[in-house]
Amino acid sequence: MTTPIKILIAEDQGMLLGALSALLDLEPDLQVVGKASDGKQALSLIESLHPDIVLTDIEMPVMTGLELAxxxxxxxxxxxxxxxxxxxxxxxxxxxxxxxxxxxxxxxAPSDDLANAIRRVMQGRKMIAPELIVDAWEEADPLNDKERKALKLAADGKQTEQIAAEMHLSPGTVRNYLSSASNKLNASNRIEAARIARQKGWL
Incomplete structure (x- = not known):
């Protein structure tokens, strides 16, 4: 008998977490070995459960799916x-x-698509929702890492001095990063810049 593919699910919405687990467990070759409500918990479980696949949401508290990846x-x-x-x-x-x-x-996406995507990823293939592929390469992210981090902290309500302390930079350097980010996004201020970047998925 083939060893089932071991899956860890990270999802902060409890009802969806349970539903995903139940659906995947119906597949004879898939086995949900763990469930986490945020990325940090998922990372801890990965080290103890050794899953083959980590199925994660993006927006989660404590640690996002992108940070987990x-x-x-x-x-x-x-x-x-x-x-x-x-x-x-x-x-x-x-x-x-x-x-x-x-x-x-x-x-x-239909649950069958998800199960098949898991199998194909295990075979070494990449699986991307087709509606996303064209958009992804049409508009490149203009922000560098420092600009993105400064803008994200500003969007969280932090003042320039707080951002400077967290990034280990001078307030003047932080202001330069925020100004550069705003210019690149054609925004009139840091709040508008953060809103635009978040809508694009760049924050």
């Missing part, structure tokens, strides 16, 4: 990451690919 990549953990999300934003897809994600699917 980045940690998995940096630590060279052997599991493959599939993102399952409601966010059809091209910027998210580009960042996910940079983090080594092997699949990017939308939550409204």
């Amino acid at each position: 980045q940690c998995i990549q940096q630590q060279s953990l052997p599991c493959k990451v599939i993102i399952l999300t409601t966010f059809a934003r091209s910027g998210y897809l580009r960042r996910a690919m940079d983090c080594g994600v092997k699949g990017y699917l939308l939550k409204d």
Whole structure:
């Protein structure tokens, strides 16, 4: 008998987490070995459960799905990451690919599509929702890492001095990053810049 594919699900909506687990467990060759409500909990479970596939949402508290994928990549953990999300934003897809994600699917896809995508990813293929592929390469993210981080902290309500302390930079340098980000996004201020970047999936 073939060993089932071991899956860990990370999803902060409890009802959806339970439904996904139940649906995947109906497949004879798939086995849900763990469930997490945020990325940090998922990372801890990966180290103890050794799943083949991590199926994760993007927007979660404590640690997002993209941050989780980045940690998995940096630590060279052997599991493959599939993102399952409601966010059809091209910027998210580009960042996910940079983090080594092997699949990017939308939550409204049929359950059969998800099960088949898991099998194909295990075979070494990449699975991307077709409606996202064209958009992803039409508009590149203009922000660099420092601009993105400064803008994200500003969007969280932090003042320039707080951002400077967190990024270990001078307030003047932070203001330059925020100004540069605003100019690149044709925004009149940091709040508008953050809103535009978030809509594009760049934050």
